Amino acid sequence: MSIHVASALGPYDVHIEPGAVRRLPGLLGDASRVAVIHPASLPSLAERVAGLIDREVTLIGVPDAEAAKTPAVLADCWDALADAGFTRNDLVVGVGGGATTDLAGFVAASWLRGVAYVSIPSTVLGMVDAAVGGKTGINLAAGKNLVGAFYEPRAVLCDLDFCRTLADVDVASGLAEVIKCGFIADPEILRLAQENLADCRDVTGPRFADLVTRAVAVKARVVAADLREATSHGDRVGREALNYGHTLGHAVEKHAHFTWRHGQAISVGMAWIARVSRDLLGLDPALVGLHDDLLGGLGLPLSYPASYDELRPIMSLDKKARGTTLRLVGITAQGHPAIIDTPDEAILRSAYDELAG
Numbered sequence: 306m307s308i309h310v311a312s313a314l315g316p317y318d319v320h321i322e323p324g325a326v327r328r329l330p331g332l333l334g335d336a337s338r339v340a341v342i343h344p345a346s347l348p349s350l351a352e353r354v355a356g357l358i359d360r361e362v363t364l365i366g367v368p369d370a371e372a373a374k375t376p377a378v379l380a381d382c383w384d385a386l387a388d389a390g391f392t393r394n395d396l397v398v399g400v401g402g403g404a405t406t407d408l409a410g411f412v413a414a415s416w417l418r419g420v421a422y423v424s425i426p427s428t429v430l431g432m433v434d435a436a437v438g439g440k441t442g443i444n445l446a447a448g449k450n451l452v453g454a455f456y457e458p459r460a461v462l463c464d465l466d467f468c469r470t471l472a473d474v475d476v477a478s479g480l481a482e483v484i485k486c487g488f489i490a491d492p493e494i495l496r497l498a499q500e501n502l503a504d505c506r507d508v509t510g511p512r513f514a515d516l517v518t519r520a521v522a523v524k525a526r527v528v529a530a531d532l533r534e535a536t537s538h539g540d541r542v543g544r545e546a547l548n549y550g551h552t553l554g555h556a557v558e559k560h561a562h563f564t565w566r567h568g569q570a571i572s573v574g575m576a577w578i579a580r581v582s583r584d585l586l587g588l589d590p591a592l593v594g595l596h597d598d599l600l601g602g603l604g605l606p607l608s609y610p611a612s613y614d615e616l617r618p619i620m621s622l623d624k625k626a627r628g629t630t631l632r633l634v635g636i637t638a639q640g641h642p643a644i645i646d647t648p649d650e651a652i653l654r655s656a657y658d659e660l661a662g
């Protein structure tokens with residue numbers, strides 16, 4: 306199955322199938338050299354990819370997970386490209402989880418002001434979210450994803466076979482973003498999850514493949530309409546809808562020093578924003594309960610062991626904030642995102658305390 310992303314920066318396809326990585330040779334174009342950026346701890350991924358490339362290959366192993374998304378690692382990657390004599394017709398491949406593809410995409414976006422990029426996500430989260438839509442970047446000590454660029458890949462290869470080796474926590478983490486797509490857009494995702502949550506976690510099964518495809522379809526549709534996240538007003542929400550659960554979620558990730566998986570953190574963020582949406586947007590309490598049932602049922606956390614006061618200052622660095630006020634993405638009903646501007650702090654706090662309770 307292939308999903309087309311009709312991006313204004315450059316359209317491309319997301320291929321979702323077992324064995325998708327075998328499409329790589331057909332995507333190399335006139336590149337003389339290919340750099341494969343991968344987690345050093347997963348050499349088999351790099352070998353699988355490098356074995357498909359009939360050009361000069363530079364393997365760039367980077368630290369695992371969020372430890373890859375730093376200015377120092379970014380600079381190391383630039384140095385490796387310089388050593389390899391990487392020119393404008395050469396190509397970067399990112400293979401790994403969302404952290405690796407966020408970094409690799411930014412390396413491609415910044416080297417010589419932009420060289421071709423192919424993204425090969427190897428986690429559920431990378432496939433359904435991080436590798437699609439052109440957001441690339443790194444973290445700073447001050448917060449999550451604070452430096453980056455919108456930069457589209459030439460193609461995204463979601464090889465479902467790669468999911469077979471994932472830890473349970475990483476399957477659940479990716480499914481958190483899938484459930485997000487259900488609440489902001491596609492009701493069938495919620496129906497499939499409600500019907501059989503255990504099946505959703507079986508990465509070899511048809512329900513899992515359906516969920517991945519549906520989430521990619523949601524993301525493709527949203528980013529094609531608003532790549533640069535610039536069109537939200539009131540209840541007409543563009544790309545910012547994909548940030549549902551992320552204002553608190555990113556603060557949790559930073560507070561936990563990136564020891565929590567992204568999907569775990571945004572699970573807490575979604576449980577919170579659902580309650581905020583109930584209190585400020587009139588969201589049906591039954592849908593709040595559905596957040597808890599689905600996320601909790603997948604083994605994802607619904608609370609975080611820190612006070613609201615510890616997390617609130619971190620939330621101010623959220624990219625949706627303007628001036629000194631927070632802007633949040635809530636939902637008024639399933640499939641209806643809405644911007645919550647200058648929210649009442651007392652409500653944000655009481656919703657958070659409800660989670661902890």
Ligand SMILES: NC(=O)c1ccc[n+]([C@@H]2O[C@H](COP(=O)([O-])OP(=O)(O)OC[C@H]3O[C@@H](n4cnc5c(N)ncnc54)[C@H](O)[C@@H]3O)[C@@H](O)[C@H]2O)c1
Binds near residue numbers: 346369370401407439
């Ligand atoms: N750019 C975007 O639009 C976007 C969207 C969502 C999330 N993100 C970012 O993505 C990151 C989270 O992605 P993630 O959850 O994939 O995290 P990750 O990259 O940290 O990977 C999670 C773990 O999975 C392991 N792993 C990767 N592939 C594997 C495989 N095939 N088999 C076994 N283990 C494997 C990794 O080594 C790592 O330990 C965060 O940095 C988040 O901010 C970006």
Ligand SMILES: O=C(O)C(=O)C[C@@H](O)[C@H](O)[C@H](O)COP(=O)(O)O
Binds near residue numbers: 450545547
């Ligand atoms: O693609 C988007 O837009 C998203 O918001 C998707 C999120 O799931 C993702 O975590 C993204 O990296 C968040 O971006 P940020 O701009 O809030 O850092």
Ligand SMILES: [Zn+2]
Binds near residue numbers: 434482551567571
């Ligand atoms: Zn996310």
